[in-house]
Amino acid sequence: MATGTLFCFAHRGYQQRASENTLQAIGHALEMAVGGIEVDVWNIGGQLLVKHDRRLGRLIAGSELITDMRPETLRERPLPCGGTIPSLREVLELVGDSVQLNIELKGPNCAALFVEEMRSFVQDKGTNFDPYIVSSFDHRQLYECLRRLPEVRRGVLLSGIPLDLAACAAPLRAYSLHSNVDFINTDLIADIKRRGLKHYVFTVNTPDDLVLLAAQGVDGVFTDEPQLVLDFNARIAAGGTTG
Numbered sequence: 001m002a003t004g005t006l007f008c009f010a011h012r013g014y015q016q017r018a019s020e021n022t023l024q025a026i027g028h029a030l031e032m033a034v035g036g037i038e039v040d041v042w043n044i045g046g047q048l049l050v051k052h053d054r055r056l057g058r059l060i061a062g063s064e065l066i067t068d069m070r071p072e073t074l075r076e077r078p079l080p081c082g083g084t085i086p087s088l089r090e091v092l093e094l095v096g097d098s099v100q101l102n103i104e105l106k107g108p109n110c111a112a113l114f115v116e117e118m119r120s121f122v123q124d125k126g127t128n129f130d131p132y133i134v135s136s137f138d139h140r141q142l143y144e145c146l147r148r149l150p151e152v153r154r155g156v157l158l159s160g161i162p163l164d165l166a167a168c169a170a171p172l173r174a175y176s177l178h179s180n181v182d183f184i185n186t187d188l189i190a191d192i193k194r195r196g197l198k199h200y201v202f203t204v205n206t207p208d209d210l211v212l213l214a215a216q217g218v219d220g221v222f223t224d225e226p227q228l229v230l231d232f233n234a235r236i237a238a239g240g241t242t243g
Contacts, residue, residue, distance in 0.1 A: 005233040006210060007220025009036040009102055011203055012052060015224050019059060021050045022083035023094055034226050036100035036133075041088050041114070042107035047071040048088040048117055054107065067107060088114075092121045097131045102155060102222075105136040111144035118152060129153075135178055142172050155200070159183070165191035176200055178222070181209055189216055207232065 013025025014032065021039055029037050040052045044066060051074075056062035060077045075085050088103065095101050105114060114134060122129060134145050135155035142154050153175035156168060165188050166177050176198035179188065184201070192199045201213055204221035210232045213221060223229050 003211070003214045003236060004217070005236050006214055006218065006229060007036065007200065008034045008226055008229040008233070009038045009100070009200065009220065009222040010034045010226040011038050011222040011224050012040065013037060014226060016227075019079035019081040019083055021052060021085070022079055022081060023086050023090060024081055024083045026091060026094055029226065030095065030098060032226055033230055034099060035220070036102055037095060038102040038104060038222050039088075039091055040104045040106045041110055042066060043109045043113055044069065044074055045071040046113070048110065048113050049074065050086045050088060050091055052106065088117055089121065092117075095131075096125075097127060100131055100133060102133045102135055104157070105134065105138060105141050108138070108141075110136075111141040111148070115145060115148040118149060133175065135176075139168060139172060142174075146172055161185050161188055166195055166197065167191075169195060169197055176219075178202055181213075181221075184212070184216070186216070189218070193217065204229075 010029035012020035014028035015025055017028040018024035026037055039050050041048045041050055049071060051066060054066060056064050059079055066074055078084060105111060129151040133153045133155045135157050136142050137157045139156065145152060146154060154172050155176040155178050156172055156174045157178045159180045161183050162168060169177050174197060177192050178200045181201050181204050198219045200220045200222060201218050202222035204210060204213065204223050205225045210229065221229060
């Protein structure tokens with residue numbers, strides 16, 4: 001099977017240069033030739049803040065649940081790179097329409113705030129919703145986004161292999177399905193293609209997996225190593241080997 005290039009989402013920005021999900025990491029990713037950037041959001045006291053973990057301890061000292069904190073308090077806590085947790089609006093301002101931006105709803109009760117934030121940003125900037133994908137493991141929140149803001153494309157997140165394969169994408173009128181690299185399955189891949197969905201895989205950080213996924217016709221990957229994917233694509237484009 002012919003091998004094609006892979007669309008590259010920088011997962012939480014460029015983590016080799018700055019702490020994940022910070023404006024610094026996102027800025028470094030924008031300096032590269034990535035096609036997209038992925039960030040995670042939580043509803044913290046009525047604000048959408050960009051962070052992955054539900055609890056402090058991995059990158060920020062403490063052990064609190066972030067949903068129990070005031071947004072101002074959380075945003076005061078420094079990250080290892082010296083940056084702080086940004087708001088979704090700050091990320092939108094930085095990224096603009098320069099790349100695709102995948103916004104993952106991580107925590108509960110994000111959908112209504114997301115719709116409000118996106119409508120406000122697009123209206124203020126006089127632009128459109130084309131650069132954005134909203135994704136989540138919480139398919140109910142994706143359905144709420146469909147009802148309230150169908151203009152933003154929806155990406156369905158899966159961490160396993162459902163009995164009905166990619167059927168969950170249909171009621172969500174999804175644009176893409178995002179599957180876990182640990183659960184690569186030929187039947188799932190075929191069903192995604194049959195339904196006309198884009199297929200993006202997370203989180204892909206090794207050359208062997210890039211070769212495998214490209215050969216199977218996957219459309220793109222979320223990666224902590226965007227330079228690895230860009231180098232892989234450059235070799236494919238030049239007609240070289242993938243090893």
